[in-house]
Every structure is written in structure tokens, then in C-alpha cells.
Amino acid sequence: MIFTLGINHHSAPLAIRERVAFGAEKLHHALADLTRSQPVKEVAILSTCNRTEIYCAAETPEVVVDWLAQYHQVARDEIAPYLYTHDQPEAIRHAFRVASGLDSMVIGEPQILGQMKDAVRVAEESGTLGTQLHKLFQRSFSVAKEVRSTTAIGANIVSMAAAGVHLAERIFESIDSQRILFIGAGEMIELCAAHFCARQPKQVTVANRTVERGRALAERYNGHAIRLDELGEHMPQHDIVVSCTASPLPIIGLGMAERAIKARRHRPMFMIDLAVPRDIEEEVGDLDDVFLYTVDDLAQVVESGLESRQAAVIEAEDIIASRVQDFLGWLQARDTVPVIRSLRDAAERVRRHEIEHALKLLAKGEPADKVLEHLSQRLTNKLLHAPTQTLNLAEGSERADLQAAAARLFHLHSGE
Incomplete structure (x- = not known):
């Protein structure tokens, strides 16, 4: 199951x-x-x-x-x-x-x-x-x-990255005058970098555990890369921080954020945390000059795009319902495989036994036509013995069900 x-x-x-x-x-x-x-x-x-x-x-x-x-x-x-x-x-x-x-x-x-x-x-x-x-x-x-x-x-489609840009533009008049710090260099950060950098920000910095990978991403947007352990030193210089790493523990704690805000003389800082578990401690969002958004917060922005896709969703659900039935058919077919294998194995044992019996008769000099006739009769009787006996012993509704099943299995028709 x-x-x-x-x-x-x-x-x-x-x-x-x-x-x-x-x-x-x-x-x-x-x-x-x-x-x-x-x-x-x-x-x-x-x-x-x-x-x-x-x-x-x-x-x-x-x-x-x-x-x-x-x-x-x-x-x-x-x-x-x-x-x-x-x-x-x-x-x-x-x-x-x-x-x-x-x-x-x-x-x-x-x-x-x-x-x-x-x-x-x-x-x-x-x-x-x-x-x-x-x-x-x-x-x-x-x-x-x-x-x-x-x-x-x-x-x-309204992506999470596009939603992030939309929120940033609520805080700042224009992104082209802002400095952006991306933390991480995975697929999500790459998507965010593409969307944010399309607005031609003033500066782009990528912080990553592996500096070489961070540098490869930064160079696409004329930016530069730093090590993760340099975050505390560089963060105050950035207006927008977008983070998405696989770290099991927060990368930016409350203390680091407080020091950055103080160094910025309380100029606002916009932060997006797309990581799960979170890269930025939840308490950072309580700071007066920090605007912190998580993946759940971005959901409110992308919600507006749902109505335009409802017709497509209905079509997609119909396709999926049909394909679910196809897959269930495949699973059900798999359930019969052991029975089919046992049936074939039993038939093969009978076949081999009757071939050996026929070969012995031929070795004794019996006429080939009589041996073949004898072989076919014995083979037919042995293969049909079990289903015939089951039909004869069945009673009531069970007999009717077995008769219907036999007719379907052996392609029988009334009058034949």
C-alpha cells in the first residue's frame, strides 16, 4: 500500500x-x-x-x-x-x-x-x-x-522572488539605489538575484559558505563575494538582505542585527528569510528598523495571482483525476502477477510431466500419432481437472459467480 x-x-x-x-x-x-x-x-x-x-x-x-x-x-x-x-x-x-x-x-x-x-x-x-x-x-x-x-x-506566475521584490519596493522608493546582500548561493537565491538585480541595485554582495560558488553568482551581477563568517562586518552596509541556506541553525541572530542597525544609525533594513529552518532569528523582526518577512509572509502577496489561474487549475485537476485511475489500474494489475505466475508454473509442471511420459512411450516403439493423441488428452484433462471440479462442487451464488468467471477467463459463449 x-x-x-x-x-x-x-x-x-x-x-x-x-x-x-x-x-x-x-x-x-x-x-x-x-x-x-x-x-x-x-x-x-x-x-x-x-x-x-x-x-x-x-x-x-x-x-x-x-x-x-x-x-x-x-x-x-x-x-x-x-x-x-x-x-x-x-x-x-x-x-x-x-x-x-x-x-x-x-x-x-x-x-x-x-x-x-x-x-x-x-x-x-x-x-x-x-x-x-x-x-x-x-x-x-x-x-x-x-x-x-x-x-x-x-x-x-507570481514567484516568491517576485513577491520579495514587490515587498521591497513598498519599503524603498527605488531598488536601484539600494545595496543588496544575498546569503547562500542555491537555486532560490539565484532566482531572487535574477529578480532583484533586474532592478539594477547599487551594490550586490553574496555571502556563502563556499566562497567560490558565491563568487560565481556574484560575478553575474557585477557583485562580489564574502565568507559567511564576515557577515557581521559587512551587513551594516546593506539595505536589503535575502537569505536562504541549508543551515540547521540561524545565521543572523538578534545581537548581529542590533549591531548592524546601530551602525546604520537606524536606517531601515529590509530582510527576507526563505530558509526552513530559519536563517534569521524570529526576534530580529521585533526591531523597530527591521522589516523581516518569511516564506509564510510572502504567501499574502502571491495570493492575488490565484484567481487568474482558477480555470487552469480546474483543467489540471481533471487531468490528474484521470491519471490517478490509470495508475490504480496499474497497481491492480500488479496484484494479479503472483497468481498468474503460479498458474503458469503449475501448467508448466504438467506440460513437462506429460512430455516425459510421451517420450517414454515413443522409446517403447508406440506409434507417434497415438502418442500425440494420448498426450493431448492427458494434458487437457489435467489442466481442466481443478476448474471443472471446483465448478461441480460449487453451489448457489458461488456457482453462478464461478461460471461467469470461467466464461470470461476462457472466452466462452452461450451455445458453445
């Missing part, structure tokens, strides 16, 4: 989501730990700033809920109210909707598809992606492609 359980921006606030997030460097260990300690056959973990979801093939999702709480050292009762659990067919529908961007904070955004593909790659590398989940994700990617190519779900 395929299950999906998780927590996302619909079900939980950021303060809860960040407690169960998995950093990229922990995913391999987490997958190995889950499959080793629990009766889970297949598993993949999708962890982004908006969601932590576990896709698995298991007898029950309860063991996975217990594992999630234990792994993150969080009391089960603390996260249980925010967790959702889907089994078939809803688990399949959920995977298709996530891949297609229908479950995202920004409806139709394409970034989640890449994140899901990364989750699948990690599960494959960890050896935890079996036949069922492999097929589920491949179908999810196929459905996402169909939705994006046949509907307008991605038209006029």
Missing part, C-alpha cells in the same frame, strides 16, 4: 515546519534509518521550505509518524495536529498535484518539480526506491508535463 504523510504550508505554520525539515546532507542517513528501524519497504523524503513529506510503501503509516517524531526529537503530540496522511488513491492524487504545482504556495510554480526529482534521485542512491514508488514518481513527472503543456497553469 502506498502512503503519503507530511506537513506543509497549508497544515502548519513555519515554527512547526522547521522542526521536522530535513537538510539535504541528512536525507541519505534518514532514509537508511527509516528502512532499517521500521517495516517500510520503499520510501522517499521530499523536504522543501514549504513541506516535509514522506512517500512510502508500507503496511501502515503509523510507524512512520512515530519515526518522524523520534528522528527530530519532537513529541508526537506536538506535530500530530499538523500532520496529514493519505493512502490510496489519495496518496497518488497528492503526488500528482504536488509535482504539477497545484499544492504549492505559488500555484503552478515549476521549482517543486525539480525538488521532487532531487528527492527521487536521493532515494535511488540510498536504495529505498522500489518498483511502486519508482512508477509513482515517473507517472507524477509525466502528469506534471501534461498539465504544464496543456493548461495555462504556469501563466502569469
Whole structure:
């Protein structure tokens, strides 16, 4: 049975989501730990700033809920109210909707598809992606492609990065006179840099743990790179700070922010924290001269773009409903595989036995035509003995059901 359980921006606030997030460097260990300690056959973990979801093939999702709480050292009762659990067919529908961007904070955004593909790659590398989940994700990617190519779900998309620019322009008259500090050099920061730098800011700085990667991003926008441990020295010189790293602990604490504001003589500072767990301590937002926004805050900005995409959403949901039925058909077909294999194995044993018997008769000098006739009769009788006996012994509604099944299995017609 395929299950999906998780927590996302619909079900939980950021303060809860960040407690169960998995950093990229922990995913391999987490997958190995889950499959080793629990009766889970297949598993993949999708962890982004908006969601932590576990896709698995298991007898029950309860063991996975217990594992999630234990792994993150969080009391089960603390996260249980925010967790959702889907089994078939809803688990399949959920995977298709996530891949297609229908479950995202920004409806139709394409970034989640890449994140899901990364989750699948990690599960494959960890050896935890079996036949069922492999097929589920491949179908999810196929459905996402169909939705994006046949509907307008991605038209006029309002991205998180664009929302950040919109908020910054509420604080400052013009971004072209501001100095921007980007913390991190991953995909989200690259998107933000593209949007902010399109406004031609006065200065661009990239702070990253790996300076070489930070420098590669900074040079695209005529900026320069610094090390993360130089943040305290350089932050006061910047008006806008955009952060998104995979750090498990805050990078900017209250003390660092207070010193920066003091050095700036209380000129306002606009900060966006797109990381989960957060890069910037929550208390920083309480400072009078700091305007701090998280991923949940940006949701209010992107909400305005939903109405224009509602027609496309309806079309996409219809496509997904149809593809869910197709996938359920594939799963049901898999359920018959063991029966078909047993049936063929039994028939093969009978065939081999009768061939050996016929060869012995030929060796004794029996005429070939008589041996063949004898072989065909014995083979027919043995193959039909079990179903014939079952039909004869059946009574009442069971007999009617078996007769109907026999007619369908053997393509029988009335009068034949």
C-alpha cells in the first residue's frame, strides 16, 4: 500500500515546519534509518521550505509518524495536529498535484518539480526506491508535463522572488539605489538575484559558505563575494538582505542585527528569510528598523495571482483525476502477477510431466500419432481437472459467480 504523510504550508505554520525539515546532507542517513528501524519497504523524503513529506510503501503509516517524531526529537503530540496522511488513491492524487504545482504556495510554480526529482534521485542512491514508488514518481513527472503543456497553469506566475521584490519596493522608493546582500548561493537565491538585480541595485554582495560558488553568482551581477563568517562586518552596509541556506541553525541572530542597525544609525533594513529552518532569528523582526518577512509572509502577496489561474487549475485537476485511475489500474494489475505466475508454473509442471511420459512411450516403439493423441488428452484433462471440479462442487451464488468467471477467463459463449 502506498502512503503519503507530511506537513506543509497549508497544515502548519513555519515554527512547526522547521522542526521536522530535513537538510539535504541528512536525507541519505534518514532514509537508511527509516528502512532499517521500521517495516517500510520503499520510501522517499521530499523536504522543501514549504513541506516535509514522506512517500512510502508500507503496511501502515503509523510507524512512520512515530519515526518522524523520534528522528527530530519532537513529541508526537506536538506535530500530530499538523500532520496529514493519505493512502490510496489519495496518496497518488497528492503526488500528482504536488509535482504539477497545484499544492504549492505559488500555484503552478515549476521549482517543486525539480525538488521532487532531487528527492527521487536521493532515494535511488540510498536504495529505498522500489518498483511502486519508482512508477509513482515517473507517472507524477509525466502528469506534471501534461498539465504544464496543456493548461495555462504556469501563466502569469507570481514567484516568491517576485513577491520579495514587490515587498521591497513598498519599503524603498527605488531598488536601484539600494545595496543588496544575498546569503547562500542555491537555486532560490539565484532566482531572487535574477529578480532583484533586474532592478539594477547599487551594490550586490553574496555571502556563502563556499566562497567560490558565491563568487560565481556574484560575478553575474557585477557583485562580489564574502565568507559567511564576515557577515557581521559587512551587513551594516546593506539595505536589503535575502537569505536562504541549508543551515540547521540561524545565521543572523538578534545581537548581529542590533549591531548592524546601530551602525546604520537606524536606517531601515529590509530582510527576507526563505530558509526552513530559519536563517534569521524570529526576534530580529521585533526591531523597530527591521522589516523581516518569511516564506509564510510572502504567501499574502502571491495570493492575488490565484484567481487568474482558477480555470487552469480546474483543467489540471481533471487531468490528474484521470491519471490517478490509470495508475490504480496499474497497481491492480500488479496484484494479479503472483497468481498468474503460479498458474503458469503449475501448467508448466504438467506440460513437462506429460512430455516425459510421451517420450517414454515413443522409446517403447508406440506409434507417434497415438502418442500425440494420448498426450493431448492427458494434458487437457489435467489442466481442466481443478476448474471443472471446483465448478461441480460449487453451489448457489458461488456457482453462478464461478461460471461467469470461467466464461470470461476462457472466452466462452452461450451455445458453445
